[in-house]
Amino acid sequence: MRIAVVGAGIAGLSFVYKLLRYSKKSSVDVHVYEIRRLVGLRKHCAGIVSRSTVYELNASKFIENYYDEMYFLLWDRVFRLYSRYPFAYRISREVHEQHLYEETRDRAQYLFLKRVVDIVDRGNTVLLKYRDLIDGSLRSDEYDYVVISEGYPNILAMKLGFNPVIEVFTGIQYEVESDRRLSLSELRRLYVVYGLNEKSSFSWCIPLSGRRLLIGLVTSLRGLKAIELLDKVLHRWCRVLNVWYTKRFLYGGAVIRGYPKRIRLGRLFCLGDANAMVKSVSCGGLAPIVSASKTIVEYLMGKEKEAKIHEEKLKKMLFRQYKLYRLLCFKGLKLLMSRAPMNRIEFELKPELYDHHDYLFMRILIDTALHRSFV
Numbered sequence: 001m002r003i004a005v006v007g008a009g010i011a012g013l014s015f016v017y018k019l020l021r022y023s024k025k026s027s028v029d030v031h032v033y034e035i036r037r038l039v040g041l042r043k044h045c046a047g048i049v050s051r052s053t054v055y056e057l058n059a060s061k062f063i064e065n066y067y068d069e070m071y072f073l074l075w076d077r078v079f080r081l082y083s084r085y086p087f088a089y090r091i092s093r094e095v096h097e098q099h100l101y102e103e104t105r106d107r108a109q110y111l112f113l114k115r116v117v118d119i120v121d122r123g124n125t126v127l128l129k130y131r132d133l134i135d136g137s138l139r140s141d142e143y144d145y146v147v148i149s150e151g152y153p154n155i156l157a158m159k160l161g162f163n164p165v166i167e168v169f170t171g172i173q174y175e176v177e178s179d180r181r182l183s184l185s186e187l188r189r190l191y192v193v194y195g196l197n198e199k200s201s202f203s204w205c206i207p208l209s210g211r212r213l214l215i216g217l218v219t220s221l222r223g224l225k226a227i228e229l230l231d232k233v234l235h236r237w238c239r240v241l242n243v244w245y246t247k248r249f250l251y252g253g254a255v256i257r258g259y260p261k262r263i264r265l266g267r268l269f270c271l272g273d274a275n276a277m278v279k280s281v282s283c284g285g286l287a288p289i290v291s292a293s294k295t296i297v298e299y300l301m302g303k304e305k306e307a308k309i310h311e312e313k314l315k316k317m318l319f320r321q322y323k324l325y326r327l328l329c330f331k332g333l334k335l336l337m338s339r340a341p342m343n344r345i346e347f348e349l350k351p352e353l354y355d356h357h358d359y360l361f362m363r364i365l366i367d368t369a370l371h372r373s374f375v
């Protein structure tokens with residue numbers, strides 16, 4: 001079976017890793033097309049994932065820190081989520097991508113600096129046209145299946161009819177070095193603030209190691225305006241944590257919210273940011289990517305029934321999370337919450353529920369409402 005993968009970001013790489021792991025005995029010929037010169041190296045993502053995602057990504061060697069407490073600030077309400085075991089982990093994304101590449105390159109052929117320009121599903125094969133960016137030539141090759149993991153902008157995905165519901169935001173963060181060492185309890189604590197100056201925005205503060213912190217922002221603002229807002233957010237977080245920074249380093253990229261309508265179209269599959277596979281509340285893409293990679297491998301291994309069930313489950317989950325994010329932008333909810341008499345709620349978070357923001361938020365809202373009716 002000949003398979004082409006378009007894009008060697010985390011979606012493409014984790015799909016190739018899964019495919020080669022599950023197809024040990026059957027012969028698969030995998031070609032990965034990538035416009036960049038190398039994989040890894042690029043810093044853009046915060047790298048916060050659940051325990052199951054660490055396992056699925058084969059990333060336990062790349063864990064930098066773990067967290068068992070989260071302060072979630074929703075307007076003027078403070079929710080403290082705690083757990084006896086870590087529920088979230090920070091992985092070093094660029095080193096991990098490099099590792100996935102090294103793990104797979106013996107069995108998959110990586111074609112760097114090749115931009116895929118067109119894909120035509122002919123029914124029994126797929127014709128993939130690409131430009132070799134070294135000599136500028138236009139070539140083509142024939143495959144049984146093609147997996148599109150081009151990230152954003154999702155030009156091929158849209159052209160081929162995957163048409164996910166997709167919203168694009170700026171995601172930027174400062175990695176800062178603080179002037180004091182964080183205590184052990186501070187190091188295990190995540191902070192998230194929802195609804196800053198505009199309804200779709202949120203910000204986070206992630207301790208990385210003794211003196212390093214990641215302070216980030218998702219916003220609909222672009223360019224300098226987004227950076228100005230991040231500067232304000234940075235100062236606010238520094239005040240909250242009572243630290244000052246000595247150095248800072250800015251990185252980020254496009255952050256997606258939305259949900260996929262389909263994962264498969266005939267002999268084509270679409271995965272990752274290209275198909276809006278994100279938990280819209282937190283904009284986390286890695287958990288849906290590993291889940292969808294597994295589903296695509298099931299399709300390719302002929303397990304149609306299981307694959308269809310898993311596809312539906314993932315689509316529904318991402319759809320619910322998108323609706324939830326829309327609900328959080330809804331002014332009426334803010335009003336409702338502001339009527340609750342208390343402003344701090346605590347509850348235990350089971351680590352296995354970390355990826356299920358829809359469930360978690362419902363729990364938060366119900367707890368708030370119940371508390372209100374008891375007071």
Ligand SMILES: Cc1cc2nc3c(=O)[nH]c(=O)nc-3n(C[C@H](O)[C@H](O)[C@H](O)COP(=O)(O)OP(=O)(O)OC[C@H]3O[C@@H](n4cnc5c(N)ncnc54)[C@H](O)[C@@H]3O)c2cc1C
Pocket residue numbers: 006007008009010011012033034035036044045046047048049114115116117149150151152171172173216251252253254255271272273274278283284285286287
């Ligand atoms: C600031 C920020 C923080 C984030 N934090 C988290 C987090 O904490 N946890 C989490 O789970 N997610 C997080 N995310 C989201 C996560 O990073 C993305 O969902 C994920 O990286 C998407 O991976 P991808 O492989 O789909 O896309 P990409 O990483 O964009 O990869 C696409 C690849 O395809 C290549 N390509 C594109 N077009 C073509 C073409 N025509 N031909 C050949 N190659 C092509 C590109 O060069 C690129 O290498 C964050 C994102 C940002 C920006």
